[in-house]
Amino acid sequence: MTKPKILITGGCGYIGSHVAKLLTKKGYQVVIIDNLSATGKKIPYGKIYPIDLSEEKEIIKVLKEEKPEAVMHFAASIVVPESVAYPLKYYRNNVENTLKLLSAMEKVGIRKFVFSSSAAVYGIPDTVPVPEEAPLNPINPYGRTKAMIEEILKDLSEAGSLDYIALRYFNVAGADPEGELGPAYNQPTHxxxxxxxxxxxxxxxxxxxxxxxxxxxxxxxxDYIHVMDLAKAHLLALEYLMSNGKSLVLNCGYxxxxxxxxxxxxxxxxxxxxxxxxxxxxxxxxxxxxxxxxxxxxxxxxxxxxxxxxxxxxxxxxxxxxxx
Missing domain, CATH: 3.90.25.10 (UDP-galactose 4-epimerase, domain 1)
Structure with a gap:
């Protein structure tokens, strides 16, 4: 039985590339949208479209041409100190461009969505270890962009137009044990x-x-989580959604x-x-x-x-x- 086609945004980046490799190995067809701003490099997995998520018409073209059954969304600006210094960049890239992606999905009729969220949505939590039910109180613009998108996803789900899983990552680290992929940031901050x-x-x-x-x-x-364990969490989240699972928010950490x-x-x-x-x-x-x-x-x-x-x-x- 042929496995469905999956679109990955930011699929040439650190986490997206490991997920693209894992899905390919598991028999999924992978399509990638990535403007290559984080790495400047393509990966040897999936069909790659080097476009930016600000270009909604281009996203719609890709979705209509490739007809993926689900979207996994990794593309984002992620550096906390930079978000404090340049908040508009983060609201534009993380929130505005995600809205364009979700709008394109709605127009084409795709309703399965795995979202790359962050533990930054919690801010300084009152309870440690922090559960998913803890109040969201981000203390930087990066965290606020992720919390905003989670609220948007919740509204879309309640409106009946989207099924999603938001995975709240803690500190992702490590590299592909086979040595093929790894962190490839132009300016690493981790x-x-x-x-x-x-x-x-x-x-x-x-x-x-x-x-x-x-x-x-x-x-x-x-809490440091190995990138391949995180990739496995994405695969399981995808399989859950494809089996008609309900919308969820889940922590990803040890x-x-x-x-x-x-x-x-x-x-x-x-x-x-x-x-x-x-x-x-x-x-x-x-x-x-x-x-x-x-x-x-x-x-x-x-x-x-x-x-x-x-x-x-x-x-x-x-x-x-x-x-x-």
Whole structure:
């Protein structure tokens, strides 16, 4: 039996590319829309249309030509400090362009949608690990754009025009264990990638932003999830929707937190390289602790992670970094 065709926006980016590979391996036909702004590179999976989501007429053309049965939406601007400095860029790219994508889907009659959301919607949660039912109180424009889109999706679902799953990612890291794909940002801001590039001497030192948080060692604590476990969550979410599952919001994390200093220590251990670390002021928009309550995704989608060890996550990312 032929599996359905799936459209992936941002499919040449970090997470989208891993999902595109997994879906292709599972027998799905993959079509990608990506303006290549994040990576500048195409991937060897799927049919790629190098267009921007601001071009609604072009999106409609692709949807009519390819006739996908579902859309997985990854394309977005994602850097928290940048969102604080340039909020309009984030509202335009993340909210306005998503509206254009949803409008195009409605015009063509596609109603299955998997959305790349974020734990940033929670802001500084009162409960840790944070459940999906926690109030949404984002503390930066990036998080607000994701929360706005979730509200739009909820309204569309209640109007009967869309079935969706919004996956709230915690901190995504690691790389394809087969070494084919990995983080490919032009200007990486994520801690593990920055630390590995510092180990490679691409940067003179690694900055730690804030050591006065109310945590055990004063640095922020995050829940790191391997990109392939996240890709698997997308596959399960897609299969759930295609089996007429109801609209859902699900956390994607392990329920385990590591501080910035613990991550740096593990990077030094995995690479066997010491490097300079500079402690500096807090960045705007960083909550002290973000850890997922993941009971819901495990129960509803039967999701079981394979790469839960922080050392494994960092080793796969290091293997990838050493290719360049």
């Amino acid at each position: 801690l593990i990638i920055r630390a590995l590039k510092t180990a490679k001497r691409e940067y003179p030192y690694l900055e730690i932003y804030g050591t006065d948080y109310p945590t055990s060692d004063g640095t922020c604590i995050r 329920g385990i937190g590591f501080s910035v200093k613990e991550v740096v220590k593990t990077v030094k251990k995995v690479t066997n390289i010491d490097f300079k670390v500079v402690e500096t002021e807090r960045r705007p928009g960083d909550p002290p602790v973000l850890i997922a309550d993941n009971k819901k995704i495990k129960t509803i989608l039967s999701w079981e992670p394979e790469f839960q060890s922080l050392e494994t996550i960092i080793k796969h990312a290091w293997d990838w970094e050493q290719k360049f």
